[in-house]
Amino acid sequence: ENRFDRSRMAPKTPIKNEPVDLSKQKGCTPERNPITPVKLVDRPQPDPWTPTANLKMLVSAASPDMRDREKKKELFRPIENSEQSDTPDALQYGMVDDSTADEFEKQRPSRKQKSLGLLCQKFLARYPSYPLSTEKTTISLDEVASILGVERRRIYDIVNVLESLHLVSRVAKNQYCWHGRHNLGQTLKTLQEAGELQYGELMTFFQHKEQDLEYKFVERKKDSQDRSLLDFPEPDCTSASANSRKDKSLRIMSQKFVMLFLVSKTKIVTLDIAAKILIEETQETVDYSKFKTKVRRLYDIANVLTSLGLIKKVHVTEERGRKPAFKWIGPVEFPSKTDEPRGHSPTPDPLPGTQRGACAPYQIYTTGKQKFTRHASFSSTQPCEGARRKVSSEPSSPRQERQDDYCSKMINLAAVCRQKIEEDTRDPSITSPPPLHPVLGDSDFCVNPLPQAVFPVVQADVPNLSLANGVSGPQAPHPSIPAASKTENGKPTLLPNQSFLCFPSSSLFMLCGSLQENNLCETLPTPEDMGNRSGKAQATVPPAACQKRSSHKCASPSAPVDDEEPAAKKQTMEQSDVPLSLVVPKKPYESPVAETTPGNGCTSAVHLEAFHLDFASPVAPEAADKESTQEQEKWFQNKDPDEPSPGKENISQENAHQPFLPQYLYVQPTAGLSSFNFLFPANQAPGAVSLAASQLPSLSVPCVVVPSAALASFPLICSPTITSPLSPVPDGSFSAAASMNFSMSGLASTTPVFIGTTAVVTPKVSPASAVDPQQPAHPALHLSPVLARACGAVKLDSPACMGHPVTLLKLQQPSSTPLTPKSIRPARHEAFFKTPGSLGNPVAWKKNEGSQTRNASSVQRRLEISSTSPD
């Protein structure tokens, strides 16, 4: 074992020296057999008998540790010694001097020299990044371990991470196959997709800053973990079997960790957040210790990823202090975009051209899915879950628990996020994250490729798409969508009355519920317009859209959300397309609504096959007040999932009251990647929209917003109206109120959705102004926070978020009841949704449960206004 190297060094621990050096120099001494048995020993020791040896002995004597080890090993193995040569003098000298030791670096082999990162670099150096496809290089763990002079255990650490990225795959017992980075791009893409499904929302929140929560996590997790892992079937190496084991958490963790980066807009992930997110497993309690352990593992993973040139360490400074974090510097894949300028990474982007190209956002999904392979275990969990969560359908299924967990988790996160978000503090230190605009601007995530051009086109298309199927608009992108069209009822379409718009570029759809008045405009999309807004984009509205339903109004400008992005982006980049749009209808226009909505009021039900909604987690926008946040947070923690949320109730009630609701859709701008977003009109009659009618739970969602993919994932927001005919969710069930999951059918990129029951984001209202009054430009959502607020939209964004705005719109809920987050617990729920800012005063939020009036929420109002101007 220790070859004497260490001995030479300091007597104490300090230096164990690394064999490494030696090994290199030697070149690996072959002699030793790769055989496992010997741990360290790679190189034979120098001769025992040599003077050096003696020294060593002495040294070892000095340090107990050493001694012990040697003992273990047998001090000498004469046998091997053959290599004396290698050991060389250096050692000897070193020993002698002790301090300086050898010439090389042996100098202080401090801990750093033994770091996993360094070790990994050495490991990687042995193999070509892009090996010829034909040959495969096999790696013998023992051999490598010995060559590198480390214990095998360390090699496992490296290999496991590499395996998670498919740079290597295990072929047999001590054997791994080296694949290189050829598939890295694909792998990352897959991870990103998966990540969006799983973490999109969360990350959105957290993004840059987060506060630390205590380590208490609320989550209650129960059942299994979902692990998402992907196993990719790789070409040759499919691992099928491999997985059986308990999962290797390191691998899974590694993938998840990478996912977080890929999903994050800022590309910066702090360790604590990652740890929190990754601790999914069962724990309810959060143990601090567990957290600590997780962090430790993350360091291990981070070291390897750093060696791969995929991430680098940075610090995020928050008010509280600086936190360690890592920034993704690897390729950003798909979209073509690679990475940031910064490019430290030595490694070139691996992305294969082809893949990238491919990357049209939509497509990705499909492919992605296919790719994933999950473990059995896996399958059961997550993805499914999403699916499962049917909202309404089963109240209490086991799953629910999960949901709870999920929800709770989300909540926590949200809370956290909020806090952080609130300010965007960006640290200077952090390089990356440009705040809003800049960032947005960046093409980074935006996918340029698609878009703009499309835009127009789309519109044209729209009609087609539109309604016909219901949702289908762009079917292409989403599988799910197509299905959507039917309703259970048989109603054919989604929304009969609705109109909807698509925005091509981003893939957005708008649906308008019934609108009352007649005119709706759809809006448009141009970003520019939007940006400007105020004017309202209406003008811009594409005719086509209009077509659909006769009347439409346009609301667009108002929608804060839209604006933001687009604006931002435009400015920055034009290309990106981010259209936003919104529509708001006021009333249902026709019967449909009325009819449909009867009891519920309105809810439109949407069924998406794949979708599942979760309600529940509220997102917390950043509330104005932080305080509230915390409270909320706590609240959440405490709260039971089951607990009916006031909001919910409200909603229902409200819904009842109001027949009409807002309807909107939002689609995400980003072209890219992922996801698509939609908004559904709130009002729809129940059932109105159903996407695949699968048995699955359908949800009815009044409105949903989905974030675009690009990054993020944004949560969807649903209007309170949720009740769906279909699934009645009892209040009791937590789910209903609490959360629904929405999952896209498989793929949808952005899975996460938040639906706020109460949602809320109302922008501030200026009644008069209605929509955009003032600030047209702002993007409410994410761009500038300020603006956003102004707008009333809530934005979650933190800087991190920036990209995405998260907004919750409150749709329907009329009474928005302002809740004060703080004040009331019950309220809280809502609170999240609301943005204080938006309303104008945070305080405003009050819970209002029953009380709420029906007044439309401000948001609505706005919308209304814009559209009809009821007010």
Next chain:
DNA sequence: CGATCCCGCCACATT
């Protein structure tokens, strides 16, 4: 003193 993370015990899986 907090951030890192090396080290290797030890349990579980595989052979």
Next chain:
DNA sequence: AATGTGGCGGGATCG
């Protein structure tokens, strides 16, 4: 039972 794997966390270092 031996060996392969790898979870895990104490505690040493680093900064």
